[in-house]
Amino acid sequence: MIGIHDAPGSFSDRWIEWCLRKEIPFQRLNCLSTDIVRQCAGLRAVLWHWTLVSLEEPLVARQIIAALEQAGIIVFPSMATCWHYDDKVGQKFLLESIGAPLIPTWVFTDPADAREWMADATWPKVFKLRGGAGSENVQLVPSRQYAEALCQRAFGAGFPASAGYLYDAPARLRNTGGWREFYAKLKRAPRSLAETLRRRRYAPKQRGYVLFQEFMPGNDFDTRVTIIGNRAFGALRRNRPNDFRASGSGDCLFDPEQVDRRCVPIAFEVARKLRTQSLACDFLFDAGRNPRICEISYCSVASPVYDCQGYWDQEFGWHAGHFWPQDVILEDLLAAVANPAEPIAAAPQTVNSIS
Numbered sequence: 001m002i003g004i005h006d007a008p009g010s011f012s013d014r015w016i017e018w019c020l021r022k023e024i025p026f027q028r029l030n031c032l033s034t035d036i037v038r039q040c041a042g043l044r045a046v047l048w049h050w051t052l053v054s055l056e057e058p059l060v061a062r063q064i065i066a067a068l069e070q071a072g073i074i075v076f077p078s079m080a081t082c083w084h085y086d087d088k089v090g091q092k093f094l095l096e097s098i099g100a101p102l103i104p105t106w107v108f109t110d111p112a113d114a115r116e117w118m119a120d121a122t123w124p125k126v127f128k129l130r131g132g133a134g135s136e137n138v139q140l141v142p143s144r145q146y147a148e149a150l151c152q153r154a155f156g157a158g159f160p161a162s163a164g165y166l167y168d169a170p171a172r173l174r175n176t177g178g179w180r181e182f183y184a185k186l187k188r189a190p191r192s193l194a195e196t197l198r199r200r201r202y203a204p205k206q207r208g209y210v211l212f213q214e215f216m217p218g219n220d221f222d223t224r225v226t227i228i229g230n231r232a233f234g235a236l237r238r239n240r241p242n243d244f245r246a247s248g249s250g251d252c253l254f255d256p257e258q259v260d261r262r263c264v265p266i267a268f269e270v271a272r273k274l275r276t277q278s279l280a281c282d283f284l285f286d287a288g289r290n291p292r293i294c295e296i297s298y299c300s301v302a303s304p305v306y307d308c309q310g311y312w313d314q315e316f317g318w319h320a321g322h323f324w325p326q327d328v329i330l331e332d333l334l335a336a337v338a339n340p341a342e343p344i345a346a347a348p349q350t351v352n353s354i355s
Contacts, residue, residue, distance in 0.1 A: 002337065003039070003046040005031040011049035011302065014326040024334070031064055032056055037071065044337045045074040047330070051299060052086055052131075055202060074336050076329055081276040082298045088211060089130040091296055098273040101266060103284065103292045104214040111155045114210050118147050126213040126244075129159055129206045136162070137206075138245060140215065151210050158207030215244070216284040216292065221253070222246040223260060223283040223291070225267040226300060227276070228325055229332040231311040232267060234259035235304060247282070247295075254307050256318070263291045264312050270296070277332065278325070302326060 004015050006028040019026040029039050031048045040046055046068055050057040062083055065075050077085075084090040095102040108114035127150055129137035137159070141147045153159065219239075226233045236258055238251040263283045270293070271279040280300045283291045302325050310320040 001025045001027060001043055002333070003027045003029040003043045005029050005046070005048035005050075007049075007054075010051075010053075011326045011329070012047070014302075014324060015047055015330055018327065018330055032060065036064055037067060040068055040071070040073055043073055045076070045333055047076050047333060049077075049299060049326075049329075050082075058086065074333065076277055076333050077298050078275075078277055080274060081278060084296065085298045086131045088128050088295060089209065092211070094274070095270070095293060095296070098270065100270050100273075101290070101292050103216060103286075103294055106212045107209060109209045111151055114151050115148065118144050118151070121147075121212075123147070124215045126215050128211045128213060129161070130209070130211065131161060131206070138247075140244060141212065147212070154207055154210045156207070158205035161203035161206050213294070216286060216294075217244075218287075219244070219246075219284045222294065223263050224280055224300070224304075225259075225263050225283065226278070226280040226305055226325070227267050227271040228278045228305075228328050230313050231319075231323070231328060232264045232313075233305050233308040233311045233323075234264065235308055252304055252307070254304075254309055256309055260285075260291060261316075264316070266291060266293070268314055278329065300325075 002019075002024070004012050004019070004026055006012050006016065016026070016028070018024070027039075027043065029036065029046065029048075031046075031050075033039065048061070048065070050061040052058060062079065065077070065082065066079050068075050069079060084094050089107050092102065092105045092107055106117060108117065121144070123141065123143050125141045125147065127139050127141045127147070131137065141150065221236045221238045224235055224237055234256060236253040236255075237246040238249055238253065239246045240249045240251075243249075260283075263281070266283075267279065267281040270281060276298065278298055280297045282294045282296070284294050286292050305325040306322050308322070310318055311323065312318055
C-alpha cells in the first residue's frame with residue numbers, strides 16, 4: 001500500500017490514474033493534515049510532489065517528510081532530494097561540499113564582510129534572493145554602488161519574498177497560446193491577484209543576508225538536465241528578449257543534438273553524490289565554454305520533461321520517446337517498495353516514561 005497526497009492539478013492526478021488503471025493499492029492522503037503521521041501508519045511509501053504553488057506546503061513539507069522517513073516510510077521526495085529546494089543559499093554550500101562545478105557564488109550574513117568583499121570584486125555580478133522561481137528575485141548588479149544599495153536594503157528593510165502581481169507579465173503574455181488561453185488567464189486574474197497579495201502578506205521578508213553569483217556573459221540560453229533515477233532528460237531554454245535570464249522564458253528547444261553532452265554526466269554525478277531521486281540542474285558556460293551549474297531543483301513542470309525526445313541512461317544509451325515524469329517517478333518508487341531496506345512503519349505508540 002502506498003499513499004498519495006491528493007492535490008488536483010498536481011502530479012497526483014496522474015499517479016492516482018496510474019494506480020487505478022494498474023490496480024495498485026493506494027490511499028489518498030492530505031499531507032497538510034495534523035494527523036498525517038497517523039494517516040501513514042502501515043504505508044510502505046508516500047508520494048507528495050510539493051511545490052511553491054502552495055503557500056502552505058513549503059512551510060511544513062520538509063518537517064513532515066523527515067518525520068515520515070524517521071518512521072521508516074519511503075517518501076518521494078526524500079529529504080536528501082528536496083531539503084535544498086528553493087534555497088539558493090543552501091544549494092551554494094551543498095554543491096561546494098561535493099566539488100560540483102558551481103558558478104562562483106558568495107553568501108554573506110555580516111554586512112561588514114559583504115562590503116569588504118565588494119571593495120575588491122569585479123562587476124557585473126548577479127544578485128539573488130534565496131527563493132523564487134522563473135527568474136523571480138534575480139537581477140544583474142552593474143556596479144559596486146548598486147551592490148552596496150542592495151546590501152543596505154538586505155540588512156535593513158529587506159525584500160519581499162514574492163514579486164508583485166505584474167512581475168513577468170510580458171513573458172506570461174508571450175507564452176499565451178491564442179485568444180482562448182488569454183481569456184482564461186483574464187478570468188483567473190482576480191484569483192491570481194488575491195493569491196499574490198496573500199503570499200506577499202504572509203511570506204516573511206528576506207533580510208539578513210546577501211547572495212551574489214558570478215555573471216556568465218555570452219550565454220543566450222541555459223541547459224537544463226533533469227535526472228530521474230537512471231534517466232537524464234535534456235533541453236535548452238532560450239533567454240527572454242533583451243535579458244540575461246532564461247528561467248521562465250517558456251522558449252525551449254528539445255532537440256537532443258543541441259544539448260552539450262558534457263552536462264549529462266555532471267548532472268548524473270551530482271545526483272549520485274546528493275542521493276537524490278530527481279534533480280534538475282541548470283547549466284551556463286563560463287569564458288572557457290566549460291559547463292557550470294547555476295541552480296538546482298528537485299522538481300520542475302511536467303510538460304517540458306515530457307516534450308524531450310527521449311532520455312540518456314547512465315551508460316549514455318539513448319531511449320527515444322516521450323515520458324511523463326510522474327510515470328517514471330512512480331516506477332522508481334514501486335521498485336524501491338519491492339526491495340525494502342527497512343520495515344514498514346507501525347502505528348505510532350505512546351511512549352511512557354518510567355520513573
